[in-house]
Amino acid sequence: MNGQPWQAWAEQLATGVALVDADLRVRWLNPALAELLGSGTRSTVGQPLALWLPAPEDLAQARRALDEARFVQLREAVLSAFDERTLEVDLGMQPDGEGGLLLEVHALAARSQAASPLSATLRGFAHEVKNPLAGLRGAAQLLQRRVDGTELQALAGLIIDEADRLAALANRLLHRDHAAQPGAVNIHQLLDRLSELLQAAPSPPRLRHDYDPSLPDVRGDADRLQQVLLNLARNAVEAGARTLTLRTRAEHGVRAGARMLRSALRVDVIDDGPGVPAELHDTLFEPLVSGRADGTGLGLALSREIAHEHGGELRCSGRAGETVFSLYLPLERGHE
Template identity: 85%
Template sequence: MRNEAWQTWAEQLTTGITKVDADLRVRWLNGALAELLGSGMRSAVGQPLALWLRAPDELAQARRALDESRFVQLREATLSAFDERTLQADIALQPDDDGGLLLEVHPLAERSRTASPLSATLRGFAHEVKNPLAGLRGAAQLLQRRVDGAELQALAGLIIDEADRLAALANRLLHHDGAVRLGAVGIHQLLDRLSDLLQAEPSPPRLRHDYDPSLPDVHGDADRLQQVFLNLARNAVEAGARTLILRTRAEHGVRAGARVLRSALRVDVIDDGRGVPAELRDTLFEPLVSGRADGTGLGLALSREIVREHGGELRCTSRPGETVFSLYLPLERGHE
């Protein structure tokens, strides 16, 4: 994404974003962070990060992220605002292409007041995708009316349905109506639809299904769970996978955060791609972490948040030639 376009996108976010240079001085910040810190956007440029992030160990971690060109996540960091307030925040520090750092700031107090557990960053992203989705849907409608043959019309219909599904997700994020809408969901139906979507792509992977047909429905949000499966499958394809195995099983005594699920449905997405780089395995599900130069680092972070919204967990094991993403969902109503 070009720098001007990126800044336009970042300015629309309600999440605080800033860029600092190699001397840890502010090069740019968005309005959300300026408001959070009680500073004007222009007056903040050129100031040292140490004015906001005063704890020596936290500054040392920022310097390490810069010197070692690595992602660092600061948990419950202390920020000093310009009106003498003190704030607690989680801060993601990511090296950028200009030799500095990109910081994404999530105030903890703000997070606890937010109705939706999905981040404000994702609401900004939802805003950006609405117009392209509308154009995509319109083009697919024209194709559906003009092409001959049931197969081509069905493919156009698939595009329309997916555009509608993503537009609905975007609207719910933008309107802060982000709570999970639970209903009976047939996991195998979602996986079959995933297969249809993948087979419609130009160079689809080989697909194998290993389902336990005795598994019951889960209580979940079908659209969001479909997005998780799409994210996992697309990541696998982009990692060079030529074969995907979709496997479902029942499992007992699964730990999901502080809970232990007595009974859970497990979905494994298994691929034969390059695997997860060793340096990314500890931070794989963090925002802004990606193994690709053109990656956003949002897909897996979003997937884990969606699964946790459902009271479940998302895990990964990986080696070259075999990567397994395992999604666990509670089978008991009410997430125990």
């Protein structure tokens, strides 16, 4: 664990990583963990682990991992950040081969923000995707520097941007910034971005655009709304659609849960695939429900949750050959 190449790789991880010595003092930590703790990497080196892992029973488990040279996993341990916050984490500890411990820290969403059963399900998934995303981003950066031609460099840049966006989504599920980050969103820019991503696929679908250019911006989290559109389009393609139509309209008097929207922006993703199986109509947006043998059943459930976060709704209608998924987002009062 002493080599510089290993540390250079670990410094790129979105997961918090640290090394402590036999006296349980911090020998090294990566920027992700320093940011989580609200400290600098240099100022933390040399400090006792007890400063941010204060529970005696947790420290005893760290000592056990050292003495017995074995891996120890702490679930829902509490860390004390340097800005007086407390953080709930999953903490893995294993011998580093040099008399110390390698720590891997995964921050968990605060319980008050983890009310959604879906978000709880996705927390473990978010843990798993962050490190592969860091590796994917690094590989794309190398490709971007080494390939010739603006088209190939642009494709590598597309991979980097998507890796960053997905890492940000994973962080919001795992950390305290789980709430959406609202701002003005041009829905047509998101749809144009979606078209770029679909056209970069090995067998892209035919795309048709039917936009209402007079529609104003909506207020929302651009990354999350992009994920909804991407989920809808990829679901259609994976189900066998060959043509997608992306349509935008304004609509009045839309019910979103218990709320009535006087005016809403509607985004339709229309596909010519086989349609939704009849037995799934009533449970289509529930977690772990999928019409494909290799499907996870998370994409549509997450998409509806994001729509609800924005005060909107997600619906499905149509028939085989013309399936329509409609995302409704409230327009600002000035446009109602």
